[in-house]
Amino acid sequence: xxxxxxxxxxxxxSYPDGTVALRSVSFCxxxxxxxxxxxxxGAGKSTLLQQLNGCxxxxxxxxxxxxxxxxxxxxxxxxxxxxMVFQDPDDQLFxxxxxxxxxxxxxxxxxxxKDVAAQVTAALQAVGAGHLxxxxxxxxxxxEKKRVAIATVLAMDPAILVMDEPTAGLDPCSxxxxxxxxxxxxxxxxxxxxxxxxxxxxxxxxxxxxxxEIRADGTAEEIFADTELLAGxxxxxxxxxxxxxxxxxxxxx
Amino acid sequence: MLGFRxxxxxxxxxxxxxxxxxxxxxxxxxxxxxxxxxxxRYELSAMVPFFLFPVAVVVLxxxxxxxxxxxxxxxxxxxxxIGIFNPLFDREIQLYLGSFAVSGGWLSCASIVLRATLTVxxxxxxxxxxxxxxxCEALERLGMPHPLAVQLLFMHRYLxxxxxxxxxxxxxxxxxxxxxxxxxxxxxxxxxxHLLLKSWERAERIHMAMLARGFQGTFHLQRGSGFGLPxxxxxxxxxxxxxxxxxxxxxxxxxxxxxVFFNAGRLVP
Numbered sequence: 001x002x003x004x005x006x007x008x009x010x011x012x013x014s015y016p017d018g019t020v021a022l023r024s025v026s027f028c029x030x031x032x033x034x035x036x037x038x039x040x041x042g043a044g045k046s047t048l049l050q051q052l053n054g055c056x057x058x059x060x061x062x063x064x065x066x067x068x069x070x071x072x073x074x075x076x077x078x079x080x081x082x083x084m085v086f087q088d089p090d091d092q093l094f095x096x097x098x099x100x101x102x103x104x105x106x107x108x109x110x111x112x113x114k115d116v117a118a119q120v121t122a123a124l125q126a127v128g129a130g131h132l133x134x135x136x137x138x139x140x141x142x143x144e145k146k147r148v149a150i151a152t153v154l155a156m157d158p159a160i161l162v163m164d165e166p167t168a169g170l171d172p173c174s175x176x177x178x179x180x181x182x183x184x185x186x187x188x189x190x191x192x193x194x195x196x197x198x199x200x201x202x203x204x205x206x207x208x209x210x211x212x213e214i215r216a217d218g219t220a221e222e223i224f225a226d227t228e229l230l231a232g233x234x235x236x237x238x239x240x241x242x243x244x245x246x247x248x249x250x251x252x253x
Numbered sequence: 254m255l256g257f258r259x260x261x262x263x264x265x266x267x268x269x270x271x272x273x274x275x276x277x278x279x280x281x282x283x284x285x286x287x288x289x290x291x292x293x294r295y296e297l298s299a300m301v302p303f304f305l306f307p308v309a310v311v312v313l314x315x316x317x318x319x320x321x322x323x324x325x326x327x328x329x330x331x332x333x334x335i336g337i338f339n340p341l342f343d344r345e346i347q348l349y350l351g352s353f354a355v356s357g358g359w360l361s362c363a364s365i366v367l368r369a370t371l372t373v374x375x376x377x378x379x380x381x382x383x384x385x386x387x388x389c390e391a392l393e394r395l396g397m398p399h400p401l402a403v404q405l406l407f408m409h410r411y412l413x414x415x416x417x418x419x420x421x422x423x424x425x426x427x428x429x430x431x432x433x434x435x436x437x438x439x440x441x442x443x444x445x446x447h448l449l450l451k452s453w454e455r456a457e458r459i460h461m462a463m464l465a466r467g468f469q470g471t472f473h474l475q476r477g478s479g480f481g482l483p484x485x486x487x488x489x490x491x492x493x494x495x496x497x498x499x500x501x502x503x504x505x506x507x508x509x510x511x512x513v514f515f516n517a518g519r520l521v522p
Contacts, residue, residue, distance in 0.1 A: 054462045076467065084465040090414055091458040096406065098388035104285065108467035138413045156466060 083158030143174030332369030
């Protein structure tokens with residue numbers, strides 16, 4: 001299915017102040033893959049994500065979503081295919097109630113108002129937030145906000161889910177709930193995170209970025225076993241793959 | 254933050270007043286405000302019966318009167334500041350309370366404060382029984398331009414976020430000021446600048462989040478409420494009462510009646 005491919009071809013980008021954020025980045029992600037984008041702060045992960053649905057336009061090179069290159073003309077089609085979950089749910093939840101917020105995308109897409117309620121309920125139930133429908137977003141806890149933010153995107157029925165730090169700032173249980181959700185999705189998933197244990201659980205493939213470049217692209221096992229590569233990119237293996245801090249032993253892998 | 258959160262919580266209750274369509278409530282409050290404001294500048298006694306409206310709504314909607322009164326009290330000093338110079342400029346004697354002469358300035362100052370109390374109380378109560386969002390929607394359905402309604406909704410949504418950010422920045426300053434005045438006003442200027450820039454960046458991110466979900470300039474809010482008989486009777490009866498109170502000075506009539514009664518008593522010894 002070429003429809004759900006996400007491909008970047010020699011993508012470069014500089015911010016208006018001259019900061020070079022991406023240097024000739026190329027990759028191809030196929031239908032149903034679950035890919036993590038990892039790297040130190042300032043490595044270019046968030047900038048790259050914003051290229052994927054046209055929030056930023058490349059200085060050179062191009063991004064293709066399925067059969068479309070991302071250009072101003074194809075933006076609507078691209079944004080229908082790529083669902084983006086932002087890092088700070090307060091940026092994403094702007095409507096008066098959770099229900100209105102989840103309905104926002106479908107209504108913009110032209111879904112008939114009488115069918116919207118069913119979609120909203122389904123999306124909220126998928127993230128276990130059905131009981132929050134009538135609440136205003138600013139009265140939710142961080143974990144609830146995060147799940148509702150994911151529901152707002154699910155309601156649009158995207159083929160590709162792009163998430164910026166889905167587990168950042170969550171308590172262990174909320175984090176676990178989000179991980180369970182992510183594992184159950186059949187969408188193509190592109191996730192940035194510093195939570196490498198989550199990455200090890202959820203993603204089969206890992207792309208390592210450093211200084212706006214791709215340093216490595218491989219399976220999670222390969223990448224996390226290469227401690228030299230990780231150290232060079234200001235990263236460490238996931239805690240679950242490091243030696244025990246108490247007895248110094250490694251868990252059998 | 255002026256208790257916006259609590260007001261929203263109050264608005265989530267389900268009394269008969271809460272259940273009325275927001276448009277009826279908005280219209281009644283508008284009529285109320287226009288009527289109160291239309292009184293002459295020296296008028297005091299004729300406005301007093303208008304307290305009937307806020308009192309009735311507070312009772313019917315089971316609102317905490319103390320909370321409402323505190324919210325109103327926060328705003329009244331601003332009204333007093335507007336009227337406070339009137340006694341200096343307008344020194345003509347308007348009436349005598351016994352041997353105490355009251356100038357026009359004092360009368361108009363008191364009138365301004367009374368007006369402000371009435372109108373602000375009505376507005377606070379409106380939000381408390383309707384909710385800010387529903388008030389915006391009602392205003393839009395009554396003809397307020399759409400962009401203005403969207404602005405108001407966003408302002409209300411991000412007021413909390415901005416207020417929290419300001420509170421955090423201010424606390425961070427306080428913790429490192431050790432109870433002194435810190436470095437005077439300088440840090441506050443910088444803090445305000447940072448808040449502006451942060452809000453700016455946030456606005457950009459929100460806009461991106463909206464575009465990512467297909468925003469094309471229109472908001473679709475789904476609300477199924479109608480303007481039925483309860484709304485109509487609420488609107489008509491309060492408007493009628495306001496008109497009666499506007500065109501007959503009831504306290505004055507009572508005063509006249511009492512005077513006539515006593516004078517009549519005196520005439521027949």
